[in-house]
Amino acid sequence: MTLVTTHPDRQMAEIADKVRNGERLSLEDGVFLYRSDDLLTIGQLANEVNLRKNGKKVYFIENMSLYFTNVCEERCAFCNFRKDEGQEGAYTLSPQEMIDYVEQHIHPGVREFHIVGGHNRNVPFEYYVESLRALKAKYPDVTLKAYTAAEIDFFSRHSGLTYREVLERLIEAGLETLTGGGAEILSDHYRKKMRVHKANIEQYLEVHRTAHNLGLRTHTTMLYGSVETLEERVQHMIHIRDLQDETNGFQVFIPLSLQPISPKASIRRRNSAYDDLKAIAISRLMLDNIQHIKAYFINIGTQLTQIALTMGASDAHGTIVKEKISHAAGALTPAGITREDLVWLIKGAGRIPVERDTFYNEMKIYE
Numbered sequence: 201m202t203l204v205t206t207h208p209d210r211q212m213a214e215i216a217d218k219v220r221n222g223e224r225l226s227l228e229d230g231v232f233l234y235r236s237d238d239l240l241t242i243g244q245l246a247n248e249v250n251l252r253k254n255g256k257k258v259y260f261i262e263n264m265s266l267y268f269t270n271v272c273e274e275r276c277a278f279c280n281f282r283k284d285e286g287q288e289g290a291y292t293l294s295p296q297e298m299i300d301y302v303e304q305h306i307h308p309g310v311r312e313f314h315i316v317g318g319h320n321r322n323v324p325f326e327y328y329v330e331s332l333r334a335l336k337a338k339y340p341d342v343t344l345k346a347y348t349a350a351e352i353d354f355f356s357r358h359s360g361l362t363y364r365e366v367l368e369r370l371i372e373a374g375l376e377t378l379t380g381g382g383a384e385i386l387s388d389h390y391r392k393k394m395r396v397h398k399a400n401i402e403q404y405l406e407v408h409r410t411a412h413n414l415g416l417r418t419h420t421t422m423l424y425g426s427v428e429t430l431e432e433r434v435q436h437m438i439h440i441r442d443l444q445d446e447t448n449g450f451q452v453f454i455p456l457s458l459q460p461i462s463p464k465a466s467i468r469r470r471n472s473a474y475d476d477l478k479a480i481a482i483s484r485l486m487l488d489n490i491q492h493i494k495a496y497f498i499n500i501g502t503q504l505t506q507i508a509l510t511m512g513a514s515d516a517h518g519t520i521v522k523e524k525i526s527h528a529a530g531a532l533t534p535a536g537i538t539r540e541d542l543v544w545l546i547k548g549a550g551r552i553p554v555e556r557d558t559f560y561n562e563m564k565i566y567e
């Protein structure tokens with residue numbers, strides 16, 4: 201393989217050799233890549249790794265996002281979704297209200313509900329269990345991908361149950377996998393500065409470890425683009441990689457580009473396209489033990505998602521229907537997308553669209 205650009209720095213050539221030989225990259229390698237402006241070479245290396253792992257297939261799912269409640273006792277600095285109980289716009293849907301909402305918005309072919317929400321202490325833990333049970337009873341064929349590791353930690357503190365007991369209760373009610381949220385940046389310095397007082401690094405990892413030991417295959421994220429250093433981004437990936445070595449329970453890594461707090465924010469308050477593509481490519485290169493990297497069009501836009509598919513991403517997420525968290529902040533992207541548009545987008549990048557279920561079983565290939 202030749203490098204796209206002739207790079208005077210020997211370190212890039214050494215990293216290219218490591219990637220070609222299937223050797224693991226170090227923290228220093230990852231930081232070097234982040235500091236480099238040679239996006240084409242980084243993207244080319246990530247593309248090579250992705251083609252080796254997944255060929256030309258790019259996966260997506262017909263899914264629908266649901267939010268049981270936006271009332272939250274936390275005050276993460278980047279969040280514009282949360283409300284206090286009683287505040288204008290605050291809501292907590294009963295299981296029947298949630299089903300009514302789904303009936304109004306669901307379309308044929310949805311095979312996954314993606315469920316997250318606030319840490320609402322005004323309802324008992326039973327509420328979160330019974331909401332899943334009601335959805336599963338009404339839609340037995342739709343997979344319940346519900347709650348973040350931070351929500352599981354909150355349920356544990358709220359109920360007095362251990363992580364294992366909380367997860368067992370939820371699994372019995374229909375839970376099939378955890379979402380990846382709540383990780384933000386796995387760094388104490390970041391969590392202090394961004395007022396992330398929910399699950400800390402060890403707790404985030406321990407929830408996923410427990411879920412993996414119970415047989416769940418879960419998702420994981422990184423919310424980048426605020427106060428964190430480049431070292432912290434790479435160290436975040438290494439935390440995830442270490443747990444994956446231990447459990448092999450993560451299916452996909454999802455870099456989430458932080459949204460400014462208002463849609464009117466200037467472009468300088470948004471992550472650059474360079475930064476978004478680097479997050480995809482560098483995570484593909486660092487996370488040698490995770491099968492998929494997801495390009496999340498809600499946060500980086502549909503057009504950049506298409507480019508990301510040529511720089512390491514093998515998943516274009518799903519139809520979503522009506523996203524609320526990034527759109528409560530400054531996201532300018534569509535809040536959902538049709539299956540036809542996703543297929544068009546993937547084909548436009550010269551890749552093969554594959555409709556999947558939650559666990560990456562192939563449902564339909566669009567040759």
Ligand code: SF4
Pocket residue numbers: 272273274275276279280281282317318319350398
């Ligand atoms: S990000 Fe989640 S935990 Fe933090 S304030 Fe928002 S809803 Fe609450």
